Amino acid sequence: ETGVTQSPTHLIKTRGQQVTLRCSSQSGHNTVSWYQQALGQGPQFIFQYYREEENGRGNFPPRFSGLQFPNYSSELNVNALELDDSALYLCASSGGTNEKLFFGSGTQLSVL
Amino acid sequence: DQQVKQNSPSLSVQEGRISILNCDYTNSMFDYFLWYKKYPAEGPTFLISISSIKDKNEDGRFTVFLNKSAKHLSLHIVPSQPGDSAVYFCAASVSGGYQKVTFGTGTKLQVIP
Numbered sequence: 001e002t003g004v005t006q007s008p009t010h011l012i013k014t015r016g017q018q019v020t021l022r023c024s025s026q027s028g029h030n031t032v033s034w035y036q037q038a039l040g041q042g043p044q045f046i047f048q049y050y051r052e053e054e055n056g057r058g059n060f061p062p063r064f065s066g067l068q069f070p071n072y073s074s075e076l077n078v079n080a081l082e083l084d085d086s087a088l089y090l091c092a093s094s095g096g097t098n099e100k101l102f103f104g105s106g107t108q109l110s111v112l
Numbered sequence: 113d114q115q116v117k118q119n120s121p122s123l124s125v126q127e128g129r130i131s132i133l134n135c136d137y138t139n140s141m142f143d144y145f146l147w148y149k150k151y152p153a154e155g156p157t158f159l160i161s162i163s164s165i166k167d168k169n170e171d172g173r174f175t176v177f178l179n180k181s182a183k184h185l186s187l188h189i190v191p192s193q194p195g196d197s198a199v200y201f202c203a204a205s206v207s208g209g210y211q212k213v214t215f216g217t218g219t220k221l222q223v224i225p
Binding site for chain 1: 116118148155161201203210212214
């Protein structure tokens, strides 16, 4: 059974740039959620995708967007990067919209 | 508005003793509670959960207690082992619809050999 994998593991961008983070969900899982974990904080819910549709969103601006593909892998896109976007971005997959989450190791994004 | 609060940023316990991690929540709609453990450079790993219809759930060395009237839950680890040293996140969600899990800020547990 393959776990949740994220790429890249680390990324450095400058303010105003755009970034795409990728996630492969655990086999058999059709739901993907993205979380942002700032330093010293707990993970904050960004959004959830179920069968290629966004079905829930946290308190994040529209410049945070995502996609889920037919194989249930997912992308998180962030436009017009700001310094406060520097954080660990975690992807989690689950077997359904109310099943427990399995997290990847995250992508550490630094915005300079 | 921090709906899930972990007021102790860190905790040190001797090996073999009990570790008690506490968590408070403010949203009365939460009906499912979870604890996740996180090692450095890894994603959070599910540890144990409890539904609001229960007040206790046990899994080996780990027990979670839920006090709905006080909006408080705790995680007990007995006996504590050095490998338990990690950051522990309390989390909560509302059943139905999409799954938005709200996490606390975490408690760093250090188990001293």
